[in-house]
Amino acid sequence: MNKDKFKHYKIDEWTVSEVDLDFNYLNKSETLFSQGNGYLSVRGGFEEVYYGEQRNTFVSGVFNTVQGEHEVAELVNIADFTNTEIYVNGERFVMNPYNTKSYKRQMNYQTGELKRTLEWTTRDGIDLSIEFKRFVSLEDKHLLCASVSLLANKPCQITIVKSINGMVTNHGASHFEAGEMKYEAKKIGQFNQTTTQSQVTVSINSISNAYLNSAFVESFPQKTIGRRDLVSKYNFDLEENQELVLETISNVYTDRDLDHEPLNDVGLNQLIEVSNCRYDYFYDLNKIAWQKFWDLHDIRVESNDVIYQLNIRFALYHLRLMTPVHDNRMGIGAKGFTGEDYKGHSFWDTEIFILPFWIMSDPEVARNLLIYRYKLLNSAKEKAQRNGYLGAMYPWESGWITDLECTPEWGNIDVVTNKREPIWTGKKQIHITADIIYAMMQYVKMTGDQGFLDDYGYEMIYETAKFWTSRLEYNQEKDRYEILDVIGPDEYCEHIDNNAFTNYMCYWNIELAVQTFEKVDIKKYGQDSDLEQMKSILKKIYIPASDETGLIAQDDSYLNLSEFPELQRYKFEEKPLAIFKKYSMVHLHDYQVSKQADMVMLMLILKDKFSNQEILRNFDYYEQRTLHDSSLSYSMHAILAGQLNMPYYKDMFEKALEVDLNDDAQIAKTGIHAASIGGIWQNYVFALAGIGYYDGKLSIDPKMIDTIDQITFKLFYKGELLSFKVTERSVDIENLSRQNELEVYIMNKAYTLIESLSIELE
């Protein structure tokens, strides 16, 4: 990838801008320009309504299930309070190619501000300069600030209609009862709504102030309270070349929030207090908060192609946007916080793709995300019980901590068969249970947080190992324990037996339990006999071994299937998932065709278990058969390819980068891919800089690509904040915390890091 691939968007190291009014990019830009802070998010739609738009406003953790046979808990679309409709002499402001020029919309990832400027001409020939700005505050997670500025070349009447519109749904599913609304102080609107099943109350408050040529003018709106909306209409007589600015401060609170209690009028009272404050006041606070974030987390890239710098910042921005750093009762959605798809559910994406960033960037946040999984233990136990197993079987998809398995059992109706496609992942993609434990141990290793193990971790290890012992099936004939009828990471292979990834992870999970409870008293969690049972089972778990060429069977059947005749077409010519225009899932079961990394994933996670020869052989074999139809695929391939100096590396790396941030209007329309975003960060840190963990120590083994000259960044490791500068020929490390000396490996050589190290590579 390079910068020149961008036609519609203009990019620089902090921003993405569109300078063409092209409604084909409406949804794409909504995704790229999403704003939020892990608590509140809005998609980057226009202030005024357009056909085909997908407006979304989310508060993390506000899940609800609507009535209906196939419904599950989903992150709900709350009332829209970004809508701003402007009328000039009665004509509604709506952009089209005939009346709009000098259009520019810019998303600044450094500050989270989205700004639109344009010239608009009314039908009777009045020219207006219009500017919209808004941001979701990183400083105060409840706050969204917006501003619109208008300047006309002739006197005109301006009407600005601000609304809080509760007539919204998740693709037709309405999650709220009609709520209570009110106005205070003649102009502060409050809109409350309560979800129908989970009974969460969301309270939205909003105030607007007007300024003419920068001077405050008192303006009370015409107010309307409808069935499910609240509308404030502001009227102004604008003189020639006079500038009108209407600034709107809105906030959102819920009765699930931890930072206030009870809900009452907390949001309204906040607005009363700050009712005189201007947009820029809040903007400055927000900017400082973002600056703190960047000071710690930015990865600075030196390259002739600015895309590398932008891309990691785009990823870091979204990592912050998607993560509920303020709470530990909710996870990260598979679309981050940028769309309705996957219903806001958390998958293994969080642990395997995203958590590494937080472990090394803000361990406290990583800890919260793991406590979320601890709090889901009850749901996991319930799932195990319902499926006839012991211990804790983690839901494949999770919402709120008390929600049970959130994976729908049926997908949309297939237009060929007229039947709903069964979704087996909720029942069969069981590896997530081990993945969570794996991620937790990564956290513990990198932070040395023994307290976490004591308070949560040991119990999680016990319950998950217990699950695996009950899930394994004893094969009398072969005198071994097997895992039958699962789905591995490669979701094009369903109902398979002895998926290597799953079996290895199961083994790893039980082995961890055995090692743990040989040192820790198991009686706090179970019985001594549990440990004996785990030990005896462990010995006989079937772990697929490699053949003479080093190839390991992905599962019992894969290697016996036919080669997929249209591999080239769907791998190289068509867009991701195009295969389903012709094939349905059951057809794919007949072929050696993979959606995404499965063996590659395994060899990346449990790298120590495999020889380099095995890794190269399996990477080669399976990558050839992988369509990379999952956004989880390229990033993991790239890291492994990088670590093993494979020729695929740079190509995979670039493909991993362009999953979301690209110029294609059709890709990522419904939201970003959270796992891919985490994968981008991992590529910079684990592939380019080659950060790893070897022999109980931090290791650095850079694999820079030729188009990147240098990267610098900071990481936490065992309580020390380290800064890194990596080029193709050198590694510089400094311990900014300087509390303890650290043993590190650089290019497999051991060093002691006291204050700093500066190593020339050969």
Add this chain to the structure above:
Amino acid sequence: MNKDKFKHYKIDEWTVSEVDLDFNYLNKSETLFSQGNGYLSVRGGFEEVYYGEQRNTFVSGVFNTVQGEHEVAELVNIADFTNTEIYVNGERFVMNPYNTKSYKRQMNYQTGELKRTLEWTTRDGIDLSIEFKRFVSLEDKHLLCASVSLLANKPCQITIVKSINGMVTNHGASHFEAGEMKYEAKKIGQFNQTTTQSQVTVSINSISNAYLNSAFVESFPQKTIGRRDLVSKYNFDLEENQELVLETISNVYTDRDLDHEPLNDVGLNQLIEVSNCRYDYFYDLNKIAWQKFWDLHDIRVESNDVIYQLNIRFALYHLRLMTPVHDNRMGIGAKGFTGEDYKGHSFWDTEIFILPFWIMSDPEVARNLLIYRYKLLNSAKEKAQRNGYLGAMYPWESGWITDLECTPEWGNIDVVTNKREPIWTGKKQIHITADIIYAMMQYVKMTGDQGFLDDYGYEMIYETAKFWTSRLEYNQEKDRYEILDVIGPDEYCEHIDNNAFTNYMCYWNIELAVQTFEKVDIKKYGQDSDLEQMKSILKKIYIPASDETGLIAQDDSYLNLSEFPELQRYKFEEKPLAIFKKYSMVHLHDYQVSKQADMVMLMLILKDKFSNQEILRNFDYYEQRTLHDSSLSYSMHAILAGQLNMPYYKDMFEKALEVDLNDDAQIAKTGIHAASIGGIWQNYVFALAGIGYYDGKLSIDPKMIDTIDQITFKLFYKGELLSFKVTERSVDIENLSRQNELEVYIMNKAYTLIESLSIELE
């Protein structure tokens, strides 16, 4: 009113057209251009989506109540299947003043067809002629047919996207669970949805066929089945000057329908059968059905101003549109069948304003509407019981026959008080119980349908009279029965005692019961003692009498209230209901200010009880204090004014006509006013032609206005179909049935109508 008042719309005797693309008229035109057949209706929106539109598709009787404290049963907005999005070389067809010319949209009330023609230019300069047509069939109540035609001056790629979109709500309230969908025969889409509470299943089916230069071309769409929608995308390569026509036949069935059972695939099978039939085939059948309607019901008007002719046809069209002639388990909504307001509920509007049309135009339909009220007896008894009364207390607002009182108890939140306005009508506007009986007796008198009385009517008379006996309160001091704390027709006077309208109607209702059960054995319905009780109470019911000037107090307090200081402003200067921008309901209670006809209503209905002097005096007194803020007001004033030769007459008549059919973009945006529509018909027949019922005989006493030369029409009376021709100077009557001789009064003179009568007036 005259034709010249129309600027935006062009009118002729059958049609209303708009030739300007002005989106201020979007909702107004949706109302005026509504289409339907009493079973199915769609508002007259554009095929493609625009901001601010209010799309509605209703099936009569499909009510549902969503979860929430303030919710009641409402007529639900079913999935939209009129949406048609067109793309020309990828550019979405959307009209704006810059790309659209020769725009014309015409609603033809004679055939129910809505047609739009225009010239549209793409951004890259391709000119297209586009025509849209559609109708809801009067011949087959399940059917909606639509056609779009495109002709371009250059070769281009056309994509037409047809959808059945279930992501709709009633102002944010979603009434359906996600339903099942499928495609049959590669192109027939089926969308099923079931209401959440009432559990009615609605099945929508749709097929499209394409024609190039009139020749059928096989075309299978790209199909998508989403969460709550079904989308068919058709692609065509259009040559220069080639005409593409895409015709779509859709139907709607529900499992409440009486004409098929079970639901199954009845709609789908119908489409398979007629899959080769063209739009025009169905259109011709529909046109014949409308022609039958007009042959019987048209009122032909001779006048220099075409508005008089158009207006009665507009009213007749909507009378047919709003009435579920096919069923007797549902009523007529207060917005007809043209909008969500009033939630599709039936009020006394049906009996007092609309039923007279059906009684004299199609007595079988009137009978069905009265059977609906009979079937509501259980709800009425339940309401009586819940309120501590006996017998049947009819709901003020009714939905499906098993729904209880549907009047919400609370309205929207008031922006001044921040409190919901209580809605008292459900508890206090009790006169509806007598109104229904009154209307029933009108039906019986005009039709002589003794069978109705035997099967339904006597029971209704008994139960309602029983209610009144329990509702009346004995005033010891005055030794009389009173009715305290009610609302009469004048809804600006709440919690009043002894509302004249209510007391008179109560008296009339009990009197009817006494007269009835002196002849009919009461034991079938109650006990002999009931009759004695009714008789004894009847004697002591307080009926407000006139003072020496003839004035009757509207209630105990009205005449003691202050004069309303801003009467002139709100009566003549402001639009209806503007008063609530400044006053809330409780403020109005302090003044002699009326919303609508109350005493006028009474004197019109029970005219025989009052002297002409009393009527003139009260009309004069109360009209001066009436804002006519209800659409029910002018028509009743006009009829009474006409009958009594009052100077107000013509002005009132014209105001009654222009309630909905006018050129004001802001009026009737949310739907027509059903009572007013019925009132228009009554004005032509009861005022202009002076049709009445006197001394047990039909009477004719024409009150033509000077701008109308002649009207001709047909009516049913006691089983005979009569035709009338009325001018200022003559009345011609012909008995088309010629079964029985009839005694009639013409200008108070008795005649015998054998075959025909031709009378010159003096």
